[in-house]
Amino acid sequence: MRIESVRTVVTSPGRNFVTLRITTSDGITGLGDATLNGRELAVAAYLTEHVEPLLVGRDAGRVEDTWQYLYRGAYWRRGPVTMAALAAVDTALWDIKAQAAGMPLYELLGGASRRGALAYGHASGRDVPELLDSIRAHLDAGYRAIRVQTGIPGLDSVYGVAASAAGGGDRYDYEPARRTALPVEETWDTRAYLRHVPTVFEAVRAEFGPELPLLHDGHHRMTPIQAAKLGKSLEPYDLFWLEDATPGEDPTALRLIRQHTTTPxxxxxxxxxxHDYTPLLQERLIDYVRSAVTHTGGVTAMKKLLDLAAVYGVKSGMHGPTDISPVGQAAALHLDLAIHNFGIQEYMRHSPDTLDVFRTSYTFADGLLHPSDAPGLGVTLDEEAAARFPYAPAYLPVNRLTDGTVHDW
Ligand SMILES: [Mg+2]
Incomplete structure (x- = not known):
């Protein structure tokens, strides 16, 4: 089975997605997600200019060999653009292999280890009443684990707080990347945030009780000592996790946080x-791996990463907001079902326009996602629908402190 044609499809049904489509000599089409939010065309160019010519004529069944050929063969390893491109190729080849076998991908990965993958949704509110409404709407929509993000008094716009969260339940399509010529700028005050967040979790626990798994995303904005303080102040509210407490580049920052708090x-x-994870795993500085199949070199690399994490008792918590396409989300769901050390899966529903372009078969019921038993990934791409939504430039926001200093967004 040879690779006959390769095509990179850029489409923007409400937000931008980059999809690699590989077709084999016997007519099987595999899909891979290569979406890098806010820098989409860099990956599209990497694929069209540097990868597509290497794939035509190759044996579609040699997934590991193709991964190594593209990773080692480029000489320039790692990096978000390279690894997103590699992920798309790898995922498409797994999709093809599973379709050729007549099996859902999770069967090739070892078979199901559970009935479904516990999913968490994104509740948010500009104030506490709006947040409580948003949590209720998510519970009504079937979620059994909730990420809680809140507005901060004195700040106009805060990461993770959707403009329409209250009315829309989980149907809103929160889109931090805005279609403006320049990035939107937001204002940030870490001290105000650290004072406010524990009061919000107190209100949420008072309303919903101790059982509901609650998560929170710090979005890389704290210093290690600030994050340690937040983790400590949230201990009474028993978080499922505190995510991205400090900027990701420095794994040693997690050591200090870990010394001060039992918040996961x-x-x-x-x-x-x-390689970004090895010190964090070996020193047991984290509890959950937040990578996406889409950004980490595909199913092959993500499986190896999660197997290494399992050695240290660390679980999965794969990234899955709507900047992961339904193709990338489906790939995550197959892994979620198959691996032993599954923790939780992030899940935002895609917009109706997105789901017109990407026809999915995964299901969500009683808080659990299931990838479906369709052969392969179980997602198809409607290219006519995709063509109706041309690429539109969009930037993630930039953050500044109240005195104007650029800060982490
Ligand atoms: Mg996050």
């Missing part, structure tokens, strides 16, 4: 290699 820690959505 998750990190890794901006990582792209197992």
């Amino acid at each position: 820690l998750a990190i890794g959505e901006v990582f792209n290699s197992v």
Whole structure:
């Protein structure tokens, strides 16, 4: 089975997605997600200019060999652009292999280890009443674990707080990347945040009780000592995890946080290699791996990373907001079902326009996602629908402190 054609499809049904489509000599089409939010065309160019010509004529069944050929063969290893491109190729080849075998991908990965993958949704509110409404709407929509993000008094716009969260339940399509000529700028005050967040979790626990798993994303904005303080102040509210407490580049920052708090820690959505994790795993500085199949070199690399994490008792918590396409989300769901050390899966529903372009078969019921038993990934791409939504430039926001200093967003 040879690779006959390769095509990179850029489409923007509400937000931008980059999809690699590989077709084989016997007519099987595999899909891979290569979406890098806010820098999409860099990956599209990497694929069209540097990868597509290497794939045509290759044996579609040699998944590991193709991974190594593209990773080692480029000489320039790692990095978000390279690893997203590699992920798309790898995922498409797994999709093809599973379709050729007539099996859902999770069967090739070892078979199901559970009935479904516990998913968490994104509740948020500009104030506490709006947040409580948003949590209720998510519970009504079937979620059994909730990420809680809150507005901060004195700040106009805060990461993770959707403009329409209250009315829309889990149907909103929170889109931090805005279609403006320049990035939107937000203002940030860490001290105000550290004072406010524990009061919000107190209100949430008072309303919903001790059982509901609650998560929170710090979005890389704290110093290690600030994050340690937040982790400590949230201990009474028994978080499932505190995510991205400090910027991702420095694994040693997690050491200091870990010395001060028993709040579980998750990190890794901006990582792209197992090598980003090795000190964090070996020193047991984290509890959950936050990478996405889409940004970490595909199913092959993500499986190896999660197997290494399992050695140290660390679980999965794969990145899965709507900047992961339904193709990338489906790949995550197959891994979620198959691995032993599954923790939780992030899940935001895609917009109706996105689901017109990407026809999915995964299901969500009683808080659990299931990838479906369709052969392969179980997602198809409607290219006519995709063509109706041309690429539109979009930037993630930039953050500044109240005195104007650029800060982490
Ligand atoms: Mg996050």
